Amino acid sequence: MTVVAGPGPVRKTIQLTAFSPDAARALAGPAWLADRRVAAAEAFAASPKPDTSAEEWRYSLIDELDLDRYSPSSEFGDAPMPRLDVEPAAMVRCVNGHVVAVDIDAEVAAAGVHVGILSEHPAAAERLGAVSSEAGDYFTLLNDAFAEEPILVDIPDGVIVDRPIVITHHAAGEGSAAFPRLVVRVGENAQADILDQHTSNDTESILMCPVVELDVAPAGRLGYLKVQEQGAGTWQFGSVLARADRDATIKAATAAFGGAYARTRADTRLVGQGAHGDLMAVYFGEDTQTLDFRTYQDHVAPDTTSNLLYKGVLAGKARSIYTGLIRVRPEARGTNAYQTNRNLKLSDEAWAESVPNLEIENNDVRCSHASTVNPVDEDQRFYLESRGVPTGEAERLIVAGFLDEVLQAVPLPSAAPALRLAVAAKLTRQRQSETEASEES
Amino acid sequence: MSQLVIEGLRAAVGGQEILKGVNLVVGSGEVHAVMGPNGSGKSTLSHVIAGRPGYEVLGGSVRIDDTKLLGLPAWKRAEAGLFLAMQYPTEVPGVALSDLLGASARMVADPDEIREMMSEEAARIGFDEAFLDRPLNVDLSGGEKKRNETIQLGVLKPAFAILDELDSGLDVDALRMVSKRVEDATREDGLGVLAITHYSRLFEQLQPDTVHVFADGRIQETGGPDLATELEDTGYQRWMGEPAAKPASAVALADDPFADPFA
Numbered sequence: 001m002t003v004v005a006g007p008g009p010v011r012k013t014i015q016l017t018a019f020s021p022d023a024a025r026a027l028a029g030p031a032w033l034a035d036r037r038v039a040a041a042e043a044f045a046a047s048p049k050p051d052t053s054a055e056e057w058r059y060s061l062i063d064e065l066d067l068d069r070y071s072p073s074s075e076f077g078d079a080p081m082p083r084l085d086v087e088p089a090a091m092v093r094c095v096n097g098h099v100v101a102v103d104i105d106a107e108v109a110a111a112g113v114h115v116g117i118l119s120e121h122p123a124a125a126e127r128l129g130a131v132s133s134e135a136g137d138y139f140t141l142l143n144d145a146f147a148e149e150p151i152l153v154d155i156p157d158g159v160i161v162d163r164p165i166v167i168t169h170h171a172a173g174e175g176s177a178a179f180p181r182l183v184v185r186v187g188e189n190a191q192a193d194i195l196d197q198h199t200s201n202d203t204e205s206i207l208m209c210p211v212v213e214l215d216v217a218p219a220g221r222l223g224y225l226k227v228q229e230q231g232a233g234t235w236q237f238g239s240v241l242a243r244a245d246r247d248a249t250i251k252a253a254t255a256a257f258g259g260a261y262a263r264t265r266a267d268t269r270l271v272g273q274g275a276h277g278d279l280m281a282v283y284f285g286e287d288t289q290t291l292d293f294r295t296y297q298d299h300v301a302p303d304t305t306s307n308l309l310y311k312g313v314l315a316g317k318a319r320s321i322y323t324g325l326i327r328v329r330p331e332a333r334g335t336n337a338y339q340t341n342r343n344l345k346l347s348d349e350a351w352a353e354s355v356p357n358l359e360i361e362n363n364d365v366r367c368s369h370a371s372t373v374n375p376v377d378e379d380q381r382f383y384l385e386s387r388g389v390p391t392g393e394a395e396r397l398i399v400a401g402f403l404d405e406v407l408q409a410v411p412l413p414s415a416a417p418a419l420r421l422a423v424a425a426k427l428t429r430q431r432q433s434e435t436e437a438s439e440e441s
Numbered sequence: 442m443s444q445l446v447i448e449g450l451r452a453a454v455g456g457q458e459i460l461k462g463v464n465l466v467v468g469s470g471e472v473h474a475v476m477g478p479n480g481s482g483k484s485t486l487s488h489v490i491a492g493r494p495g496y497e498v499l500g501g502s503v504r505i506d507d508t509k510l511l512g513l514p515a516w517k518r519a520e521a522g523l524f525l526a527m528q529y530p531t532e533v534p535g536v537a538l539s540d541l542l543g544a545s546a547r548m549v550a551d552p553d554e555i556r557e558m559m560s561e562e563a564a565r566i567g568f569d570e571a572f573l574d575r576p577l578n579v580d581l582s583g584g585e586k587k588r589n590e591t592i593q594l595g596v597l598k599p600a601f602a603i604l605d606e607l608d609s610g611l612d613v614d615a616l617r618m619v620s621k622r623v624e625d626a627t628r629e630d631g632l633g634v635l636a637i638t639h640y641s642r643l644f645e646q647l648q649p650d651t652v653h654v655f656a657d658g659r660i661q662e663t664g665g666p667d668l669a670t671e672l673e674d675t676g677y678q679r680w681m682g683e684p685a686a687k688p689a690s691a692v693a694l695a696d697d698p699f700a701d702p703f704a
Contacts, residue, residue: 382493383531383577387593388519388545397544401535401576 018071018177021045024145032125040144050138059321059353060292061261065235067177070207072146074098075173082166082197082227083418089163090115090153095170096178097148111159113192118152118183127152127183131213131243135267139237143211147181153194157187157217164193164412171200171208171234180210186220186248193223193412198238199258202231214242216250218272223251223411229422230258232287239265246272246301251411255419256283256291256312257426263292270297270304270332277306282406282419284426285318285350295324297339299332299365310341311406313399313423314350315430325357328365335362339369344376344402346395346430392434396427443469443522445601445633449501452489458499459485461658467601469631472624472647474669476638477655478677483637484528486655487605491525492518505600520546522600526590526607533577538589541577547597555596562595565625566618583610591619595626601633602626608643620646641669656680 024041025034049067050057079093079100090104092115102116118124128150132140153165171178178200186192200206208230216222230236236259244250256262268277277297285291297306312320322341343352354371376398384394403423407416450463459482467473477483489496490503492515503510508521533541542548542555550558563570568588578586587610594602604623608616624647626632636643637655644666652668653660654677661680662668 377531378494379531380533382491382515383527383533384536384541384544385515386491386493386519386525386527387541387597388516388547389541390516390544390546391514393544394516397536397540398533401533404535 019044019067019142019146023072027146027148029148030119033119033128036128037145040141041146044138044141044145047138047141056294059323060263061290067207069205070175070177072097072148073173073176073178075176076100079168079170080197080199082168082195083415083421084164084166084195085414085417086163088166088195089161091166091168092116092151093168093170094149094151094180095172096176097146097180099149099151105163108161112156113159113161114152114154115165116151118150118181121152121154123154124152127154127185129213130183130185131215131241132211132239134269135239135241137239137265139209140211140239143179143181143209146177147179147211150181150183153182153184153192155186155190155192155220158189159187160191161193164195164414166195166197168197168199169208169210171206171230172204173201173206174204175206176204177207177209180208182210182212184212184214184222184224186216186222188217189219190217191221194225195412195415196224196226198226198228198230198236200230200234202233204231204233206231206234208234208236208238210236210238212238212240214240214250214252216242216244216248218246218248220245221249224253225410225412225415226254227415227419228254228256228258228262228264230262232258232260234259234262236262236264238263239267242266242268242277244268244270244272244275244277247274248272249276249278251278252280253406253410254281254283254293255410255422256281257422259289259291261290261292263294265294265296267296268298268306269300270306271300273301273303275301275304278409279306279308280406280409281310281312282403282410282423283310283312283320284315284403284423285312285320286315286426286430288317290319290321292321293323295322295339297324297326297337299326299328299335299337302332303334304332305336306338308339309406309409311343311403312352313344313346313403313426314352315346315426316433317347317349319351321353322371323355323357324369325359326367326369328360328362328367330361333362333364335365335367337365337367341371342402343373344399345373346376346399392431396431399427400424442631443506443600443633445503445505445523445635447490447501447503450486450489450503451499451501452485453497453499454485454495459658460489462501463659465635465653465660467633467635469600469633470627471651472627472634472636472649474636474638474644474649474652475655475660476641476652476669476672478681479639481656482658483655484605487525487603487635487637490603491515491523516546519597519599524594524597524599524602526587526594526602526604528605528609530578530586530590532579534579536577538573538577538592542593542596545597547599558596559592562592565595566591566622567615568592584612584615587611588615588619591622595622598626598630599632601635604634604636604638606638607636608638608640616642617646620644623647641673644669654680
């Protein structure tokens with residue numbers, strides 16, 4: 001494996017007992033996996049913790065992260081069931097990185113589809129890290145070192161799975177650190193849709209560092225939806241790292257609703273001619289939540305297209321950060337790349353930062369980026385109110401309508417109703433807290 | 442029998458007084474035309490009555506019977522029976538007409554009933570039902586937006602409707618159906634209408650009882666239906682303090698993209 005250490009000189013080495021190479025060595029698994037973990041743990045131990053002086057971590061809450069407060073946990077909790085309108089083709093449920101249930105439709109399994117523990121697959125060592133090794137950072141290293149049971153979804157060439165594959169990751173236990181790892185490989189001309197649900201106990205202080213690798217072979221088609229509904233005490237440093245080969249299509253969406261601080265880095269590398277990525281997110285922060293997104297659309301090959309749309313709502317004192325980069329490499333002529341981030345602020349104390357960037361090294365391209373941070377449109381609210389819609393209800397309709405552009409485009413339409421319900425629940429809570437506030441004053 | 446009573450209404454925008462004392466009483470079933478040149482404050486009148494933010498009320502009152510409107514939020518005014526058909530209906534992405542109507546405090550019907558009422562109203566003005574599922578006013582033409590407003594008027598059944606240039610953007614056939622729909626509402630439901638317009642073409646189907654000439658922030662003259670026809674011939678020149686800097690038609694074109702340049 002390739003281990004990417006953090007940039008810059010090593011200023012000091014902190015040996016965290018909970019995350020030491022010895023601790024990594026103690027985890028169960030085949031020898032190749034144990035060696036890989038130890039190498040990662042050693043690289044991690046030699047890496048300085050990043051801080052906000054680096055551009056990549058500017059605006060983040062990395063300086064407030066104290067890793068010593070957490071340790072890997074084998075505690076169990078109830079893993080919530082996914083909310084889906086259809087019967088899944090397969091489901092894997094994990095708690096604190098341990099697989100607790102694997103269920104796969106016999107017909108799907110007979111087609112050679114693997115959904116389950118990665119190390120049980122013959123090509124396990126080749127699949128793990130296939131995408132992340134070129135996109136590592138401090139927290140992917142930590143995941144490499146401590147992901148106890150990585151999950152693999154492997155769709156053989158030409159196989160089409162027409163019902164969703166569901167993975168649920170739950171974290172539980174005060175001070176738990178969880179390292180969910182999902183590796184997806186879609187073979188040539190194969191197709192699959194994956195719902196990846198991340199939850200955690202609400203009242204406990206938890207760290208989740210999930211890493212997802214999405215690898216789509218030529219002409220493969222992958223739909224991926226990550227639903228992040230972590231508890232109010234959870235910090236997340238997550239990555240979704242995707243690679244699309246020739247004529248492959250990746251449709252990757254994130255719905256981020258939970259967490260105290262939840263950072264998701266989403267890299268999409270279009271490495272084969274004609275590869276296409278539809279990248280979207282819907283997020284809703286409330287109270288003192290901070291939702292942090294960092295996206296990278298990397299156009300490596302010619303005639304590649306990517307279309308990114310991130311839309312979010314901030315209420316209370318919530319904050320969001322969006323930093324996006326479109327990079328067009330010298331060979332990537334004929335690139336079409338778009339990047340849009342729109343934020344709706346429901347309160348004066350909410351805060352959103354949006355930083356789109358372009359780095360273009362070829363002239364034959366079409367790129368654009370746009371970002372907005374706005375309060376609810378007064379004219380829209382007046383229009384609804386002038387029809388007799390009460391103020392709060394008018395706002396609720398406008399916000400739901402604002403997010404609907406993403407919700408109706410997410411992969412796995414069968415998961416969209418649950419997302420709409422999650423948005424509605426957030427809006428109802430907003431109304432309640434506003435009502436309480438006005439009653440107090 | 443209800444009354445919309447406007448008394449001594451004065452209002453300003455950005456510190457400048459636009460409405461300079463408006464007095465007007467509209468009774469149930471009556472149609473009052475308010476006609477006047479551009480910039481006279483006609484649209485401001487409609488916005489102030491409906492409660493659009495951004496206007497400062499300097500004095501006077503507006504009430505429907507005993508309900509005083511000016512202190513109420515816009516939705517309470519609508520609940521009290523007021524409806525504003527806007528000159529430029531606002532686009533609201535992602536919100537369907539049925540969601541809007543279902544959330545209105547004036548509606549007690551269930552979603553199926555609302556849908557049925559929408560279909561009936563669409564049929565009455567020859568509006569393709571496919572438009573009913575579009576997000577509100579998004580990608581609708583000027584005329585389609587006006588028909589959408591008329592459908593809402595039909596379903597919400599207000600006591601009083603202010604029509605702010607309902608005729609602009611509508612072609613001849615659509616104008617006939619829309620104005621007939623409003624006329625029917627005055628007879629069937631006793632709707633009282635305050636119709637703001639530049640042109641008398643709205644009044645071929647919708648018969649005004651009273652015509653007011655509105656200029657310089659107040660009603661300058663009130664007369665019968667004949668006044669509308671007279672205005673068409675003579676224009677508003679004699680009510681305007683200063684001669685217009687530009688020809689009236691050029692002003693109309695600049696202010697109203699849907700206006701008929703040959704009218």
